[in-house]
Structures are given as C-alpha cells and as structure tokens.
Amino acid sequence: RAPPLSISDSLHDEITNFQIGNPKSYPNQLQVTMSLLKAGKLIHDIIPGMGRMGFDKSLGKIFITSGTGVIGYRVAMSLLNAGHTDVRVGVWMGERDAGGGKGNHEFVDNIVKKLKEKGAEIVDFDWTDPMCFDKVLKGVKTVFCSLPHMEAHQDAFTGFVVSCKENKIEHFVKISFLHVDEYRKNVPLAHFHNVCDELLEQAPKTSRISYTVLATSHLMSTPFLAQGELLTKQRKYVTASYGMGVNYVSPNDVADAAMVVLMDRKKHRNKVYQLTARPVTDREVAKQLSIACECEIQHIELGYHDYVKSIKSRGLPEWLF
Secondary structure, eight states, rough: OOOOOOOOOOOOGTTTOOOOOGGHHHHHHHHHHHHHHHHHHHHHHHHHGGGGGGOOOOSEEEEEEESSSSTHHHHHHHHHHHTTOEEEEEGGGGGGGGGEEEHHHHHHHHHHHHHHHHHHHEEEETOOGGEEEEEEHTTTOEEEEEEOHHHHHHHHHHHHHHHHHHTTTTTTEEEEEEEEHHHHHHHHHHHHHHHHHHHHHTTTHSSEEEEEEEEOETTTTTTHHHTTTHHHTEEEEEEEEETOOEEEOHHHHHHHHHHHHHHHHHHHHTTEEEEEOBBBOOHHHHHHHHHHHHHHOEEEEOOOOHHOOOOHHTTTOOOOO
16 A cells, blocks of 8 residues: 655655755755745746756645546545545546446445535536536646547547646646557557657647646456446356556556655656556356355456447447457
C-alpha cells in the first residue's frame, strides 16, 4: 500500500539544500526561495519549456476527471482520507442514464453522495463539451485524468490539454494503456491512449505542465463491467483469448501507484511507467470469479468473430474488441 499522503501548502519544505545556521537568517532565505519560485513561473510564461524553474511541491487544488471511474474514485477517496480537502471531482451526469438502467442512476448518485460526505467538490464534466474545461480547471494546480474511449478522442484531449496550459496547470497525471507496439497496432484502446500520451508528452515544451503517465494492462474490474448480466444472471464468462494469459492488474494497485506519484510529483514528473502483472488464463479468471461470486461461473471461449458478435449483441462499446 502507498504510505499516507503528506501535503503542505507551505514552501518551507521546498527550500532546496539550504543549511540554516542562524535562525534569524531564515526569513530572508525563505523570501529568496519564494522569489525564485515565482520568477521561474513568470519566466516560463514568457519562455516555453522553463516550467522546471518554478516547480512547486504542494499539490494544491486537484481536479479528478472521473469520480465514478474505478481508479478515479479510489484516488479521490484516498486523497480525502489522507486529509487533503481541496479535491474537485468531475462527474459526467450522462452516466446516470448510461445503459438505460435505473441501477446505474442509483450507483452514480451513491458515489457522489460518498464523495460529498468526505468533502469533495463535485462538478459536471463532459469530455465532449469544451465549454466546461475552463470552469472545472479554475484554480486547479494538479490534474488526475482517467480518459474514456471516445470517437473524437484526439480533438477532445487536445482541447483539454490546451485549457490546462491556459489555466497554468503544473502537473498532469494520466492513466493509460501499456506502451507496446503490437498492442498499438492491433488494439484500438491502446492506440487511442498512446496517441493521447504523445500529445501530453509535448506539453512541457510549450507550458509549465509536467506529466506522469501510468500505463496499465487490463484492469481486474473489466470482466465485471464488460460481462454484465452474463456473469450475474447466466453465470457465464465469455472471452476470446485463445487460452493465452492476460495481464490483469488491480485498480486498487493502480490507484496506490497514482498516490505515490501525487505524493512526490517532482520525483516522478515527465515519466511513463508501465504497470502490469503476471499473465493468467481466462479459465483461471473464471475460477476466481466463481469464488468471488460464490457460485460456479462457466468459462466460454469464443473465436474472435463470434466474440465480436457477442459484444455487439449486448450493446457494449466496440473498444472491447
């Protein structure tokens, strides 16, 4: 587990390599350090790429793009539980009616209630509506982004990053998919995220933004989200992995990794991390699901084309295949 988050709004701990022999000299040294930090930021606003001179260790106000996502929710709750009170969480209100089910409406409402009880600020956020970007980013220093698969993904993400630059965001943590050439060529979700990551990696050259990308393999939560009633009612787990192992990672572990990054952003800035695990077969996954659901889950292995038909017939998004 990640150690407890330590956040301070003071610049006291930001004074680098100062040896204070005389307590009376401390105020002057603090004033010099603060001036250097401010000067660095002002210089960067004139000269792109100089944001490193003004790096501020304090987390400040953080905007989490998806409070209802399996990772975004965990990160938000971890921050709030650690005592960070300046947490703004985005919720796409369309999610309340996604899939046409009342259960989803109640699910999202319950998440919003829990976040509000912990002290989070809840705001409407829609990736397809650029008009809301400046509003949700106002006063924000750090962004934690879990990005859904969208048709116009590059345009939406580009617009959001531009708004981050204009609002002088200082650090951007993004959840992505593994950076593997084979995946990028053959898996639409991987290509989608890799393109967005490349856009983000250019941001430090033209703004004060630094970034950290956490590129994960398949999340353990995916079977529950994608299989739906096949699991809960028909007790079936349908896959098309041809007996090969799949690298599943826990969203809890990914959220913990995100907390480590947010706790020490300077150490992890402008880096891409690959988060994965040992491969397991879908037959083994079905066994684990049987244990978790306390009933036998039948594993059904389909060929690729039959799997595609199964996904489409259930109205699930095409990025799943």
